[in-house]
Amino acid sequence: EQFAEELEDVRWGLFSLNTSRWLLARAWTTDRNVRGNRQGAAQITNWLPRLLADDAVALQLPRYQQQPEDLAEQLPRIERIQAWLHHARNVVDIPELDRLYGELNKLALLANQPITDESLDARMHQAIAVYQNRAWKTLLRL
Incomplete structure (x- = not known):
């Protein structure tokens, strides 16, 4: 009102x-x-993959597989990657970006949930799913 x-x-x-x-x-x-x-x-196709790769490396997903309780501290970075993938994934020539976008959405939802034994386990498994995603691996190699 x-x-x-x-x-x-x-x-x-x-x-x-x-x-x-x-x-x-x-x-x-x-x-x-x-x-x-x-x-x-500069064309977005020239700098966006590098920006996404830098954020992917800085996210340090293996750390959050070991310490899923700290994942919420990376929400700003996860949300930035999500925003770019949502609006510009047709610009970046990396296979399976749609799937990565979906997996990151799940990770962000889990990071926003209160910490319980079940949510920690789910965070760990989702961090593994993102880390093993083909598009994520490609970003890490850029």
Whole structure:
């Protein structure tokens, strides 16, 4: 109720208008240095696989197979990988990315659950399932 009232406030209209103007003017591209222009011109197919690979390595799934109770600390990284796979998995040329996306969704759900003996066991098995996924192994090799 309070949220609905907030949305009717004038400042949201102003925010929307300013954001729209910022996007239309491509204001994020102004005042870039040469490196920023080069990076901004890079195709997503060139940098996204490397970004996903870096996050896959940093996730350290074997550690969470041994310590599944600590998996929740990696939720931001898991969610970032999920977001990229959800919106751009058709851009990355790695087999079975859809399956990896589904397995990561299961892992994130388990990481959000309260810690019980059953959930720890499920976390461990799901971490193994993700780690053994063909697309995950490909990411780790990039």
